[in-house]
Amino acid sequence: MRRRDARPEGTGTAGISVARHGEDAEGTPRHMNVPKGLPLWLKIVTGVVSVALVAGVAFAAFWFIRLQSNITKAPLTAGESRDTSATVVNDKSDRLQILILGSDTRDGKNSQYGSAEDSTGYGHSDVMMLLDISADNKRVSVMSFPRDLLVDVPQCTDHTTNQTYPARRGVMINEAMAEAGIGCAVDTVNKLTGLEIDHFMMADFNAVKELSKAVGGVDVCVSDPVFDPDSGLRLAKGNSLVEGEQALAFLRTRHAFGDGGDLGRIKGQQAFLSSLTRKLKADGTLGNPQRLLQIADVVTQNLTVDEGLADVPSLLTIGGRLKDIDVSKVAFVAVPTQPAAVDINRLELVEPQASQLFAALQADLDLTTPGATSSPTATPTGSATESPSGTPTTAPPAAPAYNKAIQPVAVANGTGVSSRAQEIMAVLTGDGFTQSVSYLANPVEQTVVYYGSGFADVATDVATLLGIPAAQVQEAPGVSGVQLYMGTDFGTGTKYGSASVPSDVVNQTANDAVCQQVNPLYITQ
The missing domain is CATH 3.40.630.190 (LCP protein)
Known part of the structure; x- marks a missing residue:
């Protein structure tokens, strides 16, 4: 005889299957089931992304370790x-x-x-x-x-x-x-x-x-x-x-x-x-x-x-x-550079071109723009002002009441760079002071424009042309005409207190396809 409550295992009162603890209606453990609420496409995408992430991390780690181990x-x-x-x-x-x-x-x-x-x-x-x-x-x-x-x-x-x-x-x-x-x-x-x-x-x-x-x-x-x-x-x-x-x-x-x-x-x-x-x-x-x-x-x-x-x-x-x-x-x-004085088989810097190039680099100038200048380190009193854009500007001077071509202007080169005066002479003569002369002088630290009696206006125009502050323009009874005494503070550029890009400094840009000239001694057939 069977007891009244003894039923076939897994069978309910109405013959409906009942899951044992931890199983679903079909007898499958619940922890092995895939959630039935996610669509199939999302399950696939999730799997692919997971694999990709793991692969990506492994790839990055591989290259990082490899490159890092290469570095000395x-x-x-x-x-x-x-x-x-x-x-x-x-x-x-x-x-x-x-x-x-x-x-x-x-x-x-x-x-x-x-x-x-x-x-x-x-x-x-x-x-x-x-x-x-x-x-x-x-x-x-x-x-x-x-x-x-x-x-x-x-x-x-x-x-x-x-x-x-x-x-x-x-x-x-x-x-x-x-x-x-x-x-x-x-x-x-x-x-x-x-x-x-x-x-x-x-x-x-x-x-x-x-x-x-x-x-x-x-x-x-x-x-x-x-x-x-x-x-x-x-x-x-x-x-x-x-x-x-x-x-x-x-x-x-x-x-x-x-x-x-x-x-x-x-x-x-x-x-x-x-x-x-x-x-x-x-x-x-x-x-x-x-x-x-x-x-x-x-x-x-x-x-x-x-x-x-x-x-x-x-x-x-x-x-x-x-x-x-x-x-x-x-x-x-x-x-x-140029051949060195101590040994023609070696090279030495050419001045003032080398100092001008270094000054242009220090000022972070665009070397592909010859003549580009930086703002002066200080705005020359009475000559240059600074525009809202930060670019120094000089008010156009009134027409001089004298003939520039006959004014005696001397350039005393006290910069310590033997060829420095040539660049400034080019600026002066280009502006009309065609009677300018130059000579080497004892080195001094500060640039000064000296002038003799009756030449104050000429000295002011020379100072303005070169951006030299008015405070450095002085009367000197012993000077005949105007004397620009250049010091070591004016060793580069054509504007006092500023750097400029020398002309012809760029050999080529990366945009230029240049053919190399072969040394005649190494030409072969």
Whole structure:
């Protein structure tokens, strides 16, 4: 006999199936059921997005770790020259100055280009360029320093060994980093130019080869068929696509272009970089994260940077800032030089052109606009005023009650720069003071316009023309006519207290496709 309440397991009073604890009506555990309120398409999309997110995080982590492990870093400076009180530069939005170096070390992958004895210590800087990016990302200047340029190297300390090396005078600029490291090259360029470099990047020979391969080659042009047995460069006349060894040879050759000197080599390097810039711009590489990562992977394996750039986001930030640049505003310049007086096989700065270029860079002027000037450091009393736009303006003077062409105006050059008076003389004669003369004078600190009896109006007009404050115009009984005594405070530019862009300072822009003139001694058939 069965009890009245004994029913078949799982069966209700009316024969309806009843779930056991933890099961649905069909006996399936509830925790294994998919929510029935979501449509199928949403379930699929949710799954795909989840997989994509996981893959994306894994991809980003892979590249971050890979690139980060590639990076080699070194101290930015080798002394106490940097102003530690200055605000740290914002790589994303501030004006940025990066020293680009090419190392001639022959170890590791570079051993095929010579023995270890060919480069000592940290090696020499085979290439030295200063990359200057404007804060608004609308202008870039690339200034090249010839490796044979004689400069003064400040005292430098090797932060690896803590050994301090004394200052040196009149040594080739490519030797600056040989003893104390890359930071000493940075300090040397800061001392030479009056600038404050924010970062550096140093690449070796292998970096050039691999980069040229990664972008699919770079277009270059030569005026004649050329062969340089030292570098291995061999090209037919006209345009060629170079990559790998030939790309490196094009950049390394010291004899094939121009007169066989370092200036011809610099022009070849600038032409190569101009072509590379155009290609990256046309291909949209800098705006393509995948392509940018591939190139970054190649470059970082052969790159040394300062601590401030020693992370992946910082490096990618630099590339991102350059992606929308107008190639006609990428200016390639070279420091003005001439054969050195102590050794014609070396180079020295040409003045006042070099100081004018450095002053224009310090003032952040557009080098592609010759004659562009900065606002004076102080508004000259009684002569110039400042317009609402910030551009200095000078009220047009009344017609002079004298003949400019017969006024005796002398320029006493006390700037310490022997050729400085020539530039000011050109301004004076161009304004009608055709009787102007110049001579060297003892150096003084402040510029003053002196005048003799009856020449006050002429002195005022000379001061106004050059933007010299009225407080620096003085009567001097011993002066016949007008004397402009130029001091060290007027060492550059044609307006007192302002900087200007020298004429013909730009070798080419990235918009120019320039064919290199082959040294006749290296033309081959």
